Amino acid sequence: MPLQPAITDVAQLKDSPAVSALQSAGLVEGAKFDRDELTIYVDRAAIRQACEILRDRPETRFNFLSDITCVDVFPSEPRFEVIYHLLSHSQKDRVRLIARVPGGDPSIESLMGLWPGVNFFEREVFDLFGVRFLGHPNLRRIQMPEEWEGHPLRKDYPVEGYR
């Protein structure tokens, strides 16, 4: 199969219920349809609102949060991309939300109020990337030892040798 170029024009993606639902609330910063997967960029301040809309609207109903992860795009800014994978059991569809977080103030709102199951995922992102989730009741390291210094999955953290 030849690789199709990604669709990055939000106007062309209007047909997707997820894009139109977020568009009506004015939350879409950008969107991408690449390799059959839909990605929507949202502002970090609006991540909770965006997830709530996608979860509760009858036309989207992304009722399940599969995963939260993060990518460090060091040295460019905003440095972190916090990535949410939502799944809809009824529509059999997935959507990816990306919120960009600056390196100077790596923090984003926690989704504990929407899905209590984000607990371990958010703790893992905090542990390995140092992104703080505001409103998380128990934001401690989960994989690394409590007294560990640094966040291993950041790109400026060496793969081998001493820090």
Add this chain to the structure above:
Amino acid sequence: MILNMGPQHPSTHGVLRLLLEIDGETVVKCIPDIGYLHTGIEKTCEAKFYQQVVPLTDRIDYLCPMTNNLAYCLAVEKLLQLEIPPKAQFIRVLLNELTRINSHLVWLGTHALDIGAMTVFLYCFREREQLLRIFENVAGQRMMTSYFRIGGVSLEPPIDFWKKTKDFIDKFPERVDEYEGLLTQNPIWVERTRGVAHITAEDCIALGATGPTARGSGIDWDLRRDMPYSSYEKFKFKVPVSKDGDVYARYLLRVQELRESNGIVRQAFDGMPEGPVRSDAPKVVLPDREKMKTQMEALIYHFKIVTEGFQVPAGEVYQGIESPRGEMGYYVRSDGTAKPYRVHMRSACLANLQVLEKMVVGRLLADVVAAIGSIDIVLGEIDR
């Protein structure tokens, strides 16, 4: 009283540490503490070529290596938009279901052992040995198989692989009857499991539980059926669902899955298409040994793939598949070079572990052991 269960406790299936606050025999609070097996696989992946990541994925979940191989290969193939020949897809499905049987057998054996039924363990490991021999036959390794490659599988399976598989699937339904004969109607087993560690469907959704843990509570969701990958849409199978939400329901459901998986293996065996087992993409897939030694082109491609890897067009994908424990997802991002920019594994067990607290609070200490067994955790996958 605070009781420290683990990390070296036989019924925690690895190095899980549970901080249990108990009042007499009743559990008041349960805090899982993980990270004892953290090896930084996600970081290591960023320093490897795409094809060198495949053996690392085995180490994540050592009970179902092929499932992890498949999820990673599918993700990279999606990035490359590579088409896989039908025979390779069928072999992948066949081996994946054998792996599921293997994983469920270890689960059944150890879970029964935790609760006190010793015999089942010996029965299960008898069949598991047969499966490990099949894996050794096809991949050269019993446990860390690394048999799948980006673009297909590594080699055509040897001739006696087919015979061994046939022997196994013919006898296996009787074996499942044997396990069921030991447990399903056994009053002690029923007493220890029925109504124990109950969890509702709403809690499963809220806490991110997937796989048999969620299906045991009535969530009718299986990625193999609902979002098919690797030609699962060509197979007929039932997805067992139970509404009871207790340990006994999850036990019955996994036993049913053993039978269904055996059926899928049989369908893959009978309907195995002819053709190549690797896709025709010389820049990605290693050439045949014979060609490499006789043709200049093939030799050059081989040299280039081994020394500098292959470049993957920039982009990001998420591929979720149904592992024996639930949704195993791989998120792979490429920046256009020969090494992945980021590989993230969505671990089914990590999310499933979060339901443990709901299951055990307010119940007896002895039920904690049954509850841990019933969510079937693998610590290698949780900690990565």
